[in-house]
Amino acid sequence: MSQTRSTVGVTPVGDLVLAIETSCDETAAAVVDRARVVRSSVVSSQVDQHARFGGVVPEIAGRAHVERLVPVVAEALVEAGLSGHELDAVAATCGPGLIGSLLVGVSSAKALSLVWDVPFVAVNHLEAHLYAALLEEPDLELPMVVLLVSGGHTMLVLMEEHGRYRLLGSTLDDAAGEAFDKVARFLGLGYPGGPAVDALAVEGDSSAFAYPRPLVRENPATLPEDRRFAFSFSGLKTAVLNHLRADPDAATADVVASFQEAVVDTLVTKARWAVEATGVGSVCLGGGVAANSRLRERFLDMADGAGVRAFLPPPSMCTDNAAMVAAAAWWQLQREGPSPLDTGADPNLGLRLVP
Amino acid sequence: MLILGIESASGQVGCAVGGHEGVLASAHAGRGRRHAEALGPQIDFVRRQAGIELSELGAIAVDVGPGLYTGLRVGIAAAVSMAYALRVPMIGVSSLDLLAFPARWTSRLIISALDARRGELFVAMFRRVPGGIQRVADPRVCTPADLVADLEVDEERTLLVGDGALRYADSFSGLRGIELAEQGLANPSARALVQLAHARAMREEFVQPWDLEPVYLRKPDAEINWATREGRA
Ligand SMILES: [Zn+2]
Numbered sequence: 001m002s003q004t005r006s007t008v009g010v011t012p013v014g015d016l017v018l019a020i021e022t023s024c025d026e027t028a029a030a031v032v033d034r035a036r037v038v039r040s041s042v043v044s045s046q047v048d049q050h051a052r053f054g055g056v057v058p059e060i061a062g063r064a065h066v067e068r069l070v071p072v073v074a075e076a077l078v079e080a081g082l083s084g085h086e087l088d089a090v091a092a093t094c095g096p097g098l099i100g101s102l103l104v105g106v107s108s109a110k111a112l113s114l115v116w117d118v119p120f121v122a123v124n125h126l127e128a129h130l131y132a133a134l135l136e137e138p139d140l141e142l143p144m145v146v147l148l149v150s151g152g153h154t155m156l157v158l159m160e161e162h163g164r165y166r167l168l169g170s171t172l173d174d175a176a177g178e179a180f181d182k183v184a185r186f187l188g189l190g191y192p193g194g195p196a197v198d199a200l201a202v203e204g205d206s207s208a209f210a211y212p213r214p215l216v217r218e219n220p221a222t223l224p225e226d227r228r229f230a231f232s233f234s235g236l237k238t239a240v241l242n243h244l245r246a247d248p249d250a251a252t253a254d255v256v257a258s259f260q261e262a263v264v265d266t267l268v269t270k271a272r273w274a275v276e277a278t279g280v281g282s283v284c285l286g287g288g289v290a291a292n293s294r295l296r297e298r299f300l301d302m303a304d305g306a307g308v309r310a311f312l313p314p315p316s317m318c319t320d321n322a323a324m325v326a327a328a329a330w331w332q333l334q335r336e337g338p339s340p341l342d343t344g345a346d347p348n349l350g351l352r353l354v355p
Numbered sequence: 356m357l358i359l360g361i362e363s364a365s366g367q368v369g370c371a372v373g374g375h376e377g378v379l380a381s382a383h384a385g386r387g388r389r390h391a392e393a394l395g396p397q398i399d400f401v402r403r404q405a406g407i408e409l410s411e412l413g414a415i416a417v418d419v420g421p422g423l424y425t426g427l428r429v430g431i432a433a434a435v436s437m438a439y440a441l442r443v444p445m446i447g448v449s450s451l452d453l454l455a456f457p458a459r460w461t462s463r464l465i466i467s468a469l470d471a472r473r474g475e476l477f478v479a480m481f482r483r484v485p486g487g488i489q490r491v492a493d494p495r496v497c498t499p500a501d502l503v504a505d506l507e508v509d510e511e512r513t514l515l516v517g518d519g520a521l522r523y524a525d526s527f528s529g530l531r532g533i534e535l536a537e538q539g540l541a542n543p544s545a546r547a548l549v550q551l552a553h554a555r556a557m558r559e560e561f562v563q564p565w566d567l568e569p570v571y572l573r574k575p576d577a578e579i580n581w582a583t584r585e586g587r588a
Contacts, residue, residue: 052581059424059575066428070439070565084440100425103391104432110395111433115409115440120395341395 014088017333018112019326020073022105023097023125024152025049025056026319027068029076031087032326038135040079041316041323044068051191055181062100069108076322084116089338091329094122095349096152102345110341119338121329125320126351130159131331132313132324133284140311143280147271149295150287151177151192154267156229156274157351162331167353168274169229176263177289179233183240183259187252197256198292204257206294209250211239211262213269220273228277229270236262260294268298275306284311291315356413356556359398359437360548363390363430364422364450365469365518369545370397372405372412374553378546380404385542390429398433412441414561416552418543419447420570421477421494422469427569435564444561446552449570451479451494453543454517456551458536459488463512468519469543471496476519477572478502496572499523506530516540 016039021028030041046064050056077084092109095102106122113120130146145168146157154177155170174182177194184193189200214232217223240259244250275283283306285299296312303310317324357374368390371381382397382404402409417434420427438445454467465481465488479494499519503526506513515527516536527533574582 053577057575057577060577062424062428063569063571063575066431066435066569069432070435073436074439074565100428103425103429107391107394107429107432108436111398111436112440114395114398115437341399342392343395344389344392 014118015330016082016087017089017091017121017326017329018073018076018087019091019123019322019329020069020105020109021093021125021128021320021322021325022065022069022101023093023095024101024320025061026321027065027072028320028322029073030322030326031076031080031082032135032323032330035131035327035330036135038323039082040076041321042072042076042079043321044072047192054185054191056098058098058100061098062104065101065104069104073108073112084112087116087118089113089119089121089329089333090116091121091123091325093125093128093325094343095346096125097345097347099345099347102347106343106345119333120341120343121333122339122343123325123328123332124349124351125325126153127165128324128328129286130157130165131327132286132317132321133311135317135323135327136313137311140284141282143278144282144284144311145271145274145278145280146284146286147267147299148287149176149267149285149289151175151181151289153287154231154233156270158274158278158280160354163335165351165353167351169231169270171231171233173232173234174237176231176233176267177287179237179263180289182237183256186241186244187256194289194292197260198294200253201257201260201294204251204253204255206257206261208254209243209258211243211258212236213262213266216266216269229274231266231270233263260292264292264295264298267295268302271299272302272306275308280308282309282311286313286318288319290318356553357407357411358414358416358446358549358552358556359401359409359412360416360545360552361394361398361430361434362418362453362543362545362548363394363426364418364420365426365542366423367542368393368397368426368430370394370401371545371549372401372407373549378549379407381546383545390426394429394433409437409441412443414438414443414446414552414556415441416446416448416548417567418450418453418548419567420450421471421496421572422450423472424571431567431569435567438564445564445567446555446560447562447567448548448551448555449479449494450543451477452490452551453547454540455479455481455488455490456547457540457544458514458516459483461514463514463534465514465516466502466520468502468515468517470517470519470522474498476502476523478519494570494572499526503527503530506533518542
């Protein structure tokens with residue numbers, strides 16, 4: 001007579017995870033071995049389809065994900081040199097993101113897990129971003145401070161151990177990436193704004209204009225505790241737009257360089273404060289804005305000055321990809337086991353935080 | 356050949372498995388928009404009830420729409436993924452064909468009308484032919500008023516079937532020779548999908564998962580607005 005056993009903590013968890021990421025406008029699939037070796041990582045960007053609208057159009061994204069899903073998954077398996085039956089788990093991002101896009105990946109991953117008879121794992125997209133740095137640095141020591149900056153999020157997180165996150169602060173209004181996009185659109189630099197700003201800023205003088213550094217003081221103790229690690233980019237964005245209206249002849253490269261410097265200065269200063277306040281030995285950068293060259297440069301300098309190790313994922317792992325989802329899924333599988341088959345998607349899913 | 360059918364184009368979501376013996380097992384949830392939550396467990400349940408392994412499936416059938424976009428994509432994403440992983444072909448069936456299928460014994464003209472939201476309907480027309488029914492016009496989007504005008508001109512004995520027909524029942528009640536199919540037939544069903552797909556599988560009307568095309572019938576709003584603004588409508 002056979003007995004039903006709980007698989008959690010009993011059956012050793014396999015190492016090869018296929019993950020699917022469809023939370024926004026990239027259709028991505030990847031195979032990662034033991035949360036460290038990237039066997040394949042395929043990203044099909046829809047940026048061309050959204051560019052003329054100046055932002056991501058949810059219905060266009062949903063349609064494109066359905067169209068690209070199978071080719072992207074197939075390519076990830078071929079590149080990894082694996083057949084589906086050799087996999088140990090199938091994961092998908094279940095939030096936060098666009099609901100109609102998330103559901104495509106979740107639905108696909110569940111179907112694949114049923115056919116290949118392996119666990120399904122539903123992954124939090126924000127948690128996945130935290131894991132991007134660990135892909136390259138498996139020996140990275142926790143606790144560490146993570147600065148997560150993207151078009152949708154700007155936050156400082158203390159990663160105490162795997163699955164244990166403490167939020168130090170987040171943005172009160174616009175995300176940093178959003179500010180980049182809006183300033184770029186105002187200047188007619190096209191979409192997405194981040195890379196355009198990065199490229200143009202190189203040619204400008206970052207000290208040409210003194211834009212505000214929101215919620216930054218000489219001494220962090222002079223800020224109220226709940227604002228110390230918080231961000232606010234809406235006022236900075238407005239200051240730039242007002243300046244441009246008042247002084248339309250200002251050199252675009254100088255404006256962009258000065259604006260970027262203000263954003264980077266704010267991000268890096270708060271990251272340094274977080275390192276000092278928590279006493280951790282490592283600090284890591286994640287999210288789409290982490291691909292910004294000036295931020296990377298200043299972040300490394302900051303870590304150097306603070307005497308801590310800095311971890312920067314390669315730019316390809318900063319923007320949305322499925323390898324980071326696979327890595328987060330593997331750790332989650334160790335801790336919590338598979339996700340139930342009736343898991344849905346949650347467009348507003350937050351990082352599960354310790355109080 | 357054993358076929359698994361997935362249907363999620365309307366407010367309902369369902370799954371069935373069957374073959375030449377007919378439908379062996381089916382599951383169906385009729386409420387709300389939680390298609391993605393329901394579908395995974397349904398596939399597993401139906402497989403167990405039918406007493407088969409998924410590896411025994413010879414094809415995956417799916418409702419390709421028209422329908423409610425998000426629900427539709429949940430079903431199609433699951434179906435193309437299964438077909439790809441099993442290395443089996445697919446059969447795509449229109450939601451409007453599925454609506455008409457259970458009404459195939461009527462001698463009347465059949466019009467299937469799914470609720471397309473925003474005051475519109477997805478509509479197709481079917482006529483009885485030897486051995487079944489045949490679609491006589493391509494699926495289209497129209498308002499209930501458009502459909503009423505057509506029915507008034509045609510004056511043919513007609514059966515209206517679908518949740519769209521029921522939603523706008525008042526618009527059709529004054530017309531002569533029009534009958535409305537009951538609530539039980541108002542949504543496309545996974546059982547009908549497996550039956551219809553089996554007939555098509557016998558004729559080898561297959562499509563590969565990477566070639567399967569959803570039928571939306573409407574462009575995304577952003578594209579419509581953009582085309583209007585650029586004067587390219
Ligand atoms: Zn992201």
